[in-house]
Amino acid sequence: MKALPGDTSSVVLRFAPNPNGPLTLGHSRGVVINSEYAKLYDGKVVLRFDDTDTKVKPPLSDAYQWIEEEYGWLAGRPADIVVRASDRMPIYLEYAASMLADGHCYVCRCPAAEFRSFRESKEDCPCRSKDASENLSDWKSMNDGVLVEGEAVVRVRTDMTLPNPALRDWPALRIQHTPHPMVGEQYRVWPLLDFQSAIEDYAQGVTHIVRGKDLMDSTRKQTLMYEKLGWEYPETLYWGRVKVHEFGGFSTSSMRASIEDGDRDGWEDLRLPTIQSLRRRGFDARALRDFWVELGITQKDISVSMQTIESLNSRAIDAVAERRSFVASPVRLSIEGYESVAVDSPRHPDGEIPGSRGWVLGGAIYIQKSDSVSSSLRLKEFADISISDSKADVESLDRSDNRPIVQWLPEGMAREAVLFMPQGEEIAEVEGFLEDFELQVGQVYQLERVGFARLERLAQGGGAELVWLHS
RNA sequence: GCUCCUGUGGUGUAGUUCGGUCCAUCAUUCCGGGUUUUCAUCCCGGCGACUCGGGUUCGAAUCCCGACAGGAGCACCA
Numbered sequence: 001m002k003a004l005p006g007d008t009s010s011v012v013l014r015f016a017p018n019p020n021g022p023l024t025l026g027h028s029r030g031v032v033i034n035s036e037y038a039k040l041y042d043g044k045v046v047l048r049f050d051d052t053d054t055k056v057k058p059p060l061s062d063a064y065q066w067i068e069e070e071y072g073w074l075a076g077r078p079a080d081i082v083v084r085a086s087d088r089m090p091i092y093l094e095y096a097a098s099m100l101a102d103g104h105c106y107v108c109r110c111p112a113a114e115f116r117s118f119r120e121s122k123e124d125c126p127c128r129s130k131d132a133s134e135n136l137s138d139w140k141s142m143n144d145g146v147l148v149e150g151e152a153v154v155r156v157r158t159d160m161t162l163p164n165p166a167l168r169d170w171p172a173l174r175i176q177h178t179p180h181p182m183v184g185e186q187y188r189v190w191p192l193l194d195f196q197s198a199i200e201d202y203a204q205g206v207t208h209i210v211r212g213k214d215l216m217d218s219t220r221k222q223t224l225m226y227e228k229l230g231w232e233y234p235e236t237l238y239w240g241r242v243k244v245h246e247f248g249g250f251s252t253s254s255m256r257a258s259i260e261d262g263d264r265d266g267w268e269d270l271r272l273p274t275i276q277s278l279r280r281r282g283f284d285a286r287a288l289r290d291f292w293v294e295l296g297i298t299q300k301d302i303s304v305s306m307q308t309i310e311s312l313n314s315r316a317i318d319a320v321a322e323r324r325s326f327v328a329s330p331v332r333l334s335i336e337g338y339e340s341v342a343v344d345s346p347r348h349p350d351g352e353i354p355g356s357r358g359w360v361l362g363g364a365i366y367i368q369k370s371d372s373v374s375s376s377l378r379l380k381e382f383a384d385i386s387i388s389d390s391k392a393d394v395e396s397l398d399r400s401d402n403r404p405i406v407q408w409l410p411e412g413m414a415r416e417a418v419l420f421m422p423q424g425e426e427i428a429e430v431e432g433f434l435e436d437f438e439l440q441v442g443q444v445y446q447l448e449r450v451g452f453a454r455l456e457r458l459a460q461g462g463g464a465e466l467v468w469l470h471s
Numbered sequence: 472g473c474u475c476c477u478g479u480g481g482u483g484u485a486g487u488u489c490g491g492u493c494c495a496u497c498a499u500u501c502c503g504g505g506u507u508u509u510c511a512u513c514c515c516g517g518c519g520a521c522u523c524g525g526g527u528u529c530g531a532a533u534c535c536c537g538a539c540a541g542g543a544g545c546a547c548c549a
Binding site: 016017018020050051052053055056057108112115116119120149150151152153162163164165166167168170171173174175176190192193197212213214215216217218220238240241245252253294295296298299300301302303304305307308311312314315318319321323325345348349350352378379380381382399405406407446447448449450451452471 | 472473474475476477478481482483484485497498499500507508509510511512513541542543544545546547548549
């Protein structure tokens with residue numbers, strides 16, 4: 001990773017998600033980059049919940065615990081400090097009042113559309129000339145509920161003639177009467193991102209901010225505010241927008257909507273790019289870490305492929321994933337003369353995991369339907385066979401030619417199983433048999449000739465449920 | 472419209488600060504080969520790029536100007 005600019009003697013970084021849902025693959029970039037920099041510089045990361053919007057992106061009360069846990073999983077260690085903006089409201093409101101008193105802010109009662117035209121024409125709005133006592137009394141009305149949603153907003157007094165329209169007297173706090181899921185109806189005035197974040201970064205002693213470049217104007221807005229308060233703004237780095245070919249963007253709001261509409265089964269839905277879904281499938285946090293570190297923090301807008309992450313994941317898990325046989329769409333073949341023969345297959349072909357999987361043959365075996373079109377096959381780790389009329393005849397125990405090697409299962413080792421695979425808008429259910437050898441729920445196995453999958457459920461004496469990871 | 476950011480192979484990325492050592496790094500994909508009783512892993516090899524046009528210079532991926540392309544902000548979202 002590139003060196004951080006500025007003084008790095010005691011680095012404080014922060015990761016500030018909105019808890020309006022669990023973390024997505026997109027958020028994982030922020031977790032990884034910030035936590036890796038903290039590791040590199042022996043610094044700290046503040047996990048801050050930016051939960052000051054009760055209306056457009058309302059917080060989800062479960063998401064706080066989810067995110068804290070997901071952060072720990074991704075970073076490999078918990079966040080050093082955890083704060084909720086909603087717990088820090090008194091501080092923000094106090095700063096607002098004092099900035100109003102000092103003339104750094106004013107209460108603007110123009111309707112949004114009206115202010116927009118002032119901004120465009122670089123004209124002062126009438127509220128701008130109010131004195132401090134008037135502003136303070138309007139502030140009181142905002143907090144008392146005399147003024148209702150949309151009737152007033154606190155603005156930071158910058159300069160209406162600034163070339164960048166986004167910076168002209170930007171809004172700092174607004175009225176929200178919708179109750180907050182964590183703190184209820186205690187507050188009627190809530191800070192907006194730029195104000196809340198500016199204050200909290202200062203309060204936490206944040207030294208470096210790494211954020212999306214869509215927030216570049218945020219930096220500029222906040223820098224103007226810091227100048228008024230005589231504070232020094234943290235060093236700031238930016239990354240560009242990321243899309244993943246397979247998923248597109250990572251809008252938490254639209255995922256939430258798709259779940260509420262019933263198009264998705266929940267945050268763990270295999271088709272969603274949430275950390276929950278990725279973990280459910282069996283991704284290793286190391287793969288995500290390696291991926292984001294490799295990408296670095298360039299300001300280019302990029303579109304990456306899950307293939308890259310999958311490749312890193314294979315490397316991370318191959319040595320620890322035991323092999324198992326999975327026979328999709330099984331075809332039953334009878335086999336004679338080998339009823340009590342034992343077959344041993346390694347748990348891992350390179351011996352990374354010592355030991356073997358022991359089978360006893362019995363009188364019938366299963367092979368994949370797609371393999372059964374061939375009349376001569378080699379059953380892996382066992383024998384060359386020829387197939388006719390649902391019967392397998394052993395031709396040789398040793399490998400005698402170059403016939404295809406296939407995975408298979410003796411009837412006695414075959415456990416009914418279904419493999420769930422996300423395929424575009426659908427979740428395919430591949431039915432078959434899974435090798436019933438020391439199966440452990442939660443484990444990721446490599447299904448020979450199929451790919452990696454995580455065992456999710458094992459019904460008592462019944463079927464197994466697997467979720468697809470990748471090939 | 473205003474403001475801002477970015478343009479290196481299919482996808483990412485290094486190099487751009489202080490122009491030459493860059494006929495451009497690495498990863499991944501793809502193609503070929505090897506190891507392997509998995510179409511996995513591993514190993515080897517290969518294809519493939521500096522957006523375009525001017526300018527400065529002995530020399531430009533690197534500096535300057537312009538064009539073009541992509542993206543973002545101008546929300547009482549984060």
